[in-house]
Amino acid sequence: xxxxxxxxxxxxRDNLRAGKISSAELTEACLSAIEGAGALNAFVLDTPELARxxxxxxxxxxxxxxxxxxxxxxxxxxxxxxxxGVTTQAASGILDGFVPEYESTVTRNLWNAGAVMLGKxxxxxxxxxxxxxxxxxxxxxxxxxxxxxxxxxxxxxxGSAAAVAADLCLAATGTDTGGSxxxxxxxxxxxxxxxxxxxxSRWGTIAFASSLDQAGPMTxxxxxxxxxxxxxxxxxxxxxxxxxxxxxxxxxxLTGDIRGKKIGIPRxxxxxxxxxxxxxxxxxxxxxxxxxxxxxxxISLPHTKYALPAYYVIAPAEASSNLARYxxxxxxxxxxxxxxxxxxxxxxKTRAEGFGPEVKRRLMxxxxxxxAGFYDAYxxxxxxxxxxxxRDFDQAYASGVDAILTPATPSAAFGLGDMSGKxxxxxxxxxxxxxxxxxxxxxxxxxxxxxxxxxxxxxxQLIGRPFDEGDLxxxxxxxxxxAGFAARPAQWW
Amino acid sequence: xxITEDEAxxxxxxxxxxxxxxxxxxxxxxxxxxxxxMEQLNEVDVDGIEPMxxxxxxxxxxxADVVTDGGYPQKILANAPDAREGFFAVPxxxx
Numbered sequence: 001x002x003x004x005x006x007x008x009x010x011x012x013r014d015n016l017r018a019g020k021i022s023s024a025e026l027t028e029a030c031l032s033a034i035e036g037a038g039a040l041n042a043f044v045l046d047t048p049e050l051a052r053x054x055x056x057x058x059x060x061x062x063x064x065x066x067x068x069x070x071x072x073x074x075x076x077x078x079x080x081x082x083x084x085g086v087t088t089q090a091a092s093g094i095l096d097g098f099v100p101e102y103e104s105t106v107t108r109n110l111w112n113a114g115a116v117m118l119g120k121x122x123x124x125x126x127x128x129x130x131x132x133x134x135x136x137x138x139x140x141x142x143x144x145x146x147x148x149x150x151x152x153x154x155x156x157x158x159g160s161a162a163a164v165a166a167d168l169c170l171a172a173t174g175t176d177t178g179g180s181x182x183x184x185x186x187x188x189x190x191x192x193x194x195x196x197x198x199x200x201s202r203w204g205t206i207a208f209a210s211s212l213d214q215a216g217p218m219t220x221x222x223x224x225x226x227x228x229x230x231x232x233x234x235x236x237x238x239x240x241x242x243x244x245x246x247x248x249x250x251x252x253x254l255t256g257d258i259r260g261k262k263i264g265i266p267r268x269x270x271x272x273x274x275x276x277x278x279x280x281x282x283x284x285x286x287x288x289x290x291x292x293x294x295x296x297x298x299i300s301l302p303h304t305k306y307a308l309p310a311y312y313v314i315a316p317a318e319a320s321s322n323l324a325r326y327x328x329x330x331x332x333x334x335x336x337x338x339x340x341x342x343x344x345x346x347x348x349k350t351r352a353e354g355f356g357p358e359v360k361r362r363l364m365x366x367x368x369x370x371x372a373g374f375y376d377a378y379x380x381x382x383x384x385x386x387x388x389x390x391r392d393f394d395q396a397y398a399s400g401v402d403a404i405l406t407p408a409t410p411s412a413a414f415g416l417g418d419m420s421g422k423x424x425x426x427x428x429x430x431x432x433x434x435x436x437x438x439x440x441x442x443x444x445x446x447x448x449x450x451x452x453x454x455x456x457x458x459x460x461q462l463i464g465r466p467f468d469e470g471d472l473x474x475x476x477x478x479x480x481x482x483a484g485f486a487a488r489p490a491q492w493w
Numbered sequence: 494x495x496i497t498e499d500e501a502x503x504x505x506x507x508x509x510x511x512x513x514x515x516x517x518x519x520x521x522x523x524x525x526x527x528x529x530x531m532e533q534l535n536e537v538d539v540d541g542i543e544p545m546x547x548x549x550x551x552x553x554x555x556x557a558d559v560v561t562d563g564g565y566p567q568k569i570l571a572n573a574p575d576a577r578e579g580f581f582a583v584p585x586x587x588x
Contacts, residue, residue, distance in 0.1 A: 101568040198549050211548060240554050241547070309531045320508060327509070329581050331572035343586050348511035360510050364520070365527055367508040368496070381534050383544030388537065390548065424523065425530045441548030466549070 004029035006167045009073050009224040016062055016072050023062070023072030026170075027055035027116050030074040033168045034118060039493040042153075042162040044079060044137045045087055046119040054116040061114055069251075070231040071114025076163045076172040079120045080127055081107050081215070082204040086117075090206045091135040092125045094354025095332040104204025105236050106173060106215050113231040118169050122159025125356045126323065127180055127208045130430045131419060132158025134358045142188060142413050143489040146454045151413040154184030160218045161188040165489060171219040171228050175205060177212045178311055179434025182446035185218055186408035186459030189448040189487060191476070192218045193225045196466045197441035198243035200229075201236035209318035210241075212311075212438040222447065222477045226250035229469060245467050253470030254477045259293030261475065264401040268304035269433060271410065278407050278458065281450050285405055285460040288482035289475070299401060301392040304436060306385050311435040312428055313369050313382035319359075320366025326354065361424060390440040397465055403475045404463040406433050408446040412456035433461060443469045445476045448485040457487065496524045 004026045007015070015021045031048050051074065058072035082088050082100035089095040103111070111117070122140040124132055131152040133139045140159040142151040143166040153162040157174035161184030164172050174181040176194035185192025193216045200215045207213060217228035230250050236242040265286060270279070286296050328334035328350030335349035355363070369378035396404065410432060419427050437444040443466070446459040460479065464472025496504070501521040505512040512520060547553075570576040575583075 098572055101571055196549075198551070237554070237556070241549070243549060243551065244554075303537065306534060306537055309533045312527065313531055313534070324509075328574060329583055330569075332574070334574035337584065341584060343584050344509070345511075346584055347509040348506070351509050352511035355510070360508075361523060361527075363508045363510065364501075364504050365524060368504045368524065368528075369531075371504070371507060378528075378531060378534075380544045381537075381539060382531075383546075384539035384542040385534055385537050387542050387545040388539070390545065423526055425526060428530070439548075 005033045005170070007170060008220050009070070009170050009227050010221070012073055012170055013069055013227070017067060023055040023058040023116060024052070026072065027051050027074045027118070030118055030169050033166070037166055037168050037493050040141045040143060040162050040166055041138055042122055042140045042159040042166065042168060043076065043119045044091070044122045044159065047086055047117055050086070051116050051118050054111070058114045058116060068113045068231070069227050070110060072116065073170050074116040074118050075110065076118050076121045076160060076169040077107060078157055078160050078173050078175060079123050080175050080206045081173060082206065083107055083117065083120070086120065088120065088206070089136070090126050091123045091137055092355065092359070093136045093333060094326045094351070098331050102204060105201035105234065105238060106205060106232050109234050110231055115231065121163055121172055124156035124158065125359050126206070126319070127156040127175055127177055128319070128358050128362055129155040130179070130183060130427050131155045131416070133416065133420070134356050136356065139416055141416065143493065144188060144413060144456055145489070145492065146456060149415045152187065152416050154187035154413065156180040157184045157218060161185055161190055161192070164188070164190045164218050164220060166493070171217060171224055173215060173232070174218040175213060175215045176438065177208050177315060178438050179431045181216050181218060182434050182444055182461055183409050183430065185446040186448070187413035187457070189457030189485065190218060190220060191222055191225050191445065191447055192216065193229060193445045193469070194437065194443060195229060195233065195469055196443045198241050199443070199467065199469065200233050201239040201242045203236055203238035207322040209315040210322060211318060212315060222473055222480045223251060223254060225445065226254060226473045243467065248470055250470050250473055253474050255474060256478060256481065258289065258475055258478050261294040261402040262400050263289050263294045263296050264299035264396050264404040265296060266299050266301045266304065266404060266406060268301050269406045271432065274410060277452050278410065281458050281460065282405070282407050285449055285479060288479060289405065292478045292482060297401065299396045299404070301396065301436070303385065303388045303392050307389055307436040307439055308428060308432060310382040310385040310389065311431070311439060313378050314386060316362040316366030317370050317379050318366070320363045320370060323359070323363055326351065358424070386439050389436055393440045393442060402465070403472060406461045406463065408433060408459035408461040412452045412454070412458055437463055442466055443472050445472060447476050447479050447483070449479065449483040450485065451487055496521050496528065
């Protein structure tokens with residue numbers, strides 16, 4: 001079998017179980033694909049020796065008849081997950097050389113299931129960005145292109161999306177605070193799932209905004225997302241917001257039958273100035289679900305317009321608190337100090353040179369909205385608006401809607417550098433269809449549905465009921481089958 | 494509301510991020526733009542709405558107040574830029 005790196009998780013699993021391939025072969029195929037893909041800058045740290053060791057153990061486990069669904073599957077890991085003994089920097093200079101002494105719950109679950117680590121993946125610094133351009137390693141590059149321009153793979157999980165789209169790994173972990181899994185998936189023609197808040201443990205995943213962060217799978221197919229979520233999710237005593245809800249068999253939920261289901265189309269997501277082809281894709285997606293026997297209904301989520309400003313108060317506020325720990329004392333980098341510099345100068349110099357401009361900007365905004373005199377005007381008001389945004393969704397689901405269909409992004413992937421020099425707020429607007437889902441703690445998935453006029457992938461987003469990822473994945477599975485998205489980027493790297 | 498250069502300096506100090514004086518006007522302008530964007534929130538009627546504290550309707554878990562972990566100072570100190578004699582070392586804070 002050739003091009004083993006191009007397999008899906010499901011196909012690799014079946015072939016591994018049938019003894020037709022070994023994890024060692026599968027892992028070698030990925031390692032050589034990674035070696036040839038330096039131009040994508042998706043992997044920022046390769047761990048080939050560890051990968052070969054883990055593949056060998058996986059092969060033994062499969063031979064012994066003890067293989068799980070993810071056993072022997074080679075994965076890329078976003079640089080935000082702490083991996084024991086393997087440098088983890090959140091793509092930031094301030095964590096220069098940080099080697100965790102512990103393993104995040106997500107990656108521990110994956111290794112316990114027998115998955116293989118290929119290395120660490122590029123991302124926006126501390127997951128703050130929508131184009132992967134805030135990374136201390138330089139940006140990852142989208143394997144998709146239509147002319148000489150290099151395109152962004154999206155952000156913040158840009159390295160994960162690029163690696164999956166370019167078949168450097170079978171799947172990757174991502175994290176999503178405002179759209180950081182779903183937007184890069186849409187930009188690269190891959191599938192990205194943000195689970196319900198609390199489904200996946202946050203322990204050992206470097207925090208950005210704790211009430212919004214959630215890790216999830218980035219895969220080639222919806223079935224793979226179901227398989228991988230099953231291995232990532234767990235009830236974890238180490239995360240006090242981890243929900244005490246058993247993890248079901250998500251793959252078993254993929255029946256392909258959505259007859260009688262009700263799909264909501266939120267009218268507030270029809271944004272002014274939205275490109276006609278995004279609107280057409282959305283309509284096409286609704287038609288596909290209707291043809292599969294679902295009922296399409298118009299719904300209203302009246303506070304949608306206020307999701308972005310609320311998000312850009314709440315997320316920086318939480319970040320300013322979470323990132324206070326990077327002070328040059330316990331880990332990472334400490335600035336060189338001058339004669340007579342005290343501890344405050346040490347903090348201020350370390351943070352000034354360790355953080356990049358976007359992170360500093362958000363930390364200062366967060367500090368401002370939490371400061372005395374402004375806390376009520378900004379932070380508390382934003383939290384009240386958040387409650388209203390969640391109530392909008394609660395009411396939609398209470399009225400009998402099973403899933404909500406929206407565009408994933410307001411455009412296809414844009415050129416690297418296109419947004420530089422623009423007002424930061426313009427970059428924030430890219431999250432318009434995805435942030436609501438984080439604010440409401442809901443599960444959301446981006447599925448590739450078509451190509452735009454230039455030939456770049458476009459995705460649609462499905463939003464599900466809390467803790468019903470199985471049903472959400474089943475809707476996504478139907479959409480995926482109907483769309484039949486089979487385009488792949490031509491290999492130029 | 495609008496941020497002056499002085500306020501920008503104060504915010505930077507509160508966030509413990511050194512900003513050179515020459516960069517303060519640009520910083521103040523940038524922060525003002527973002528705050529202006531946030532001011533849309535003032536259009537929303539939030540009367541009688543409780544600020545959200547947790548997105549899932551669950552009570553934070555509790556456990557017995559006992560030591561469950563620890564006893565490995567060398568691991569805790571392994572990544573410190575400066576550790577001596579089992580402690581994190583910082584510039585002198587007490588004269």
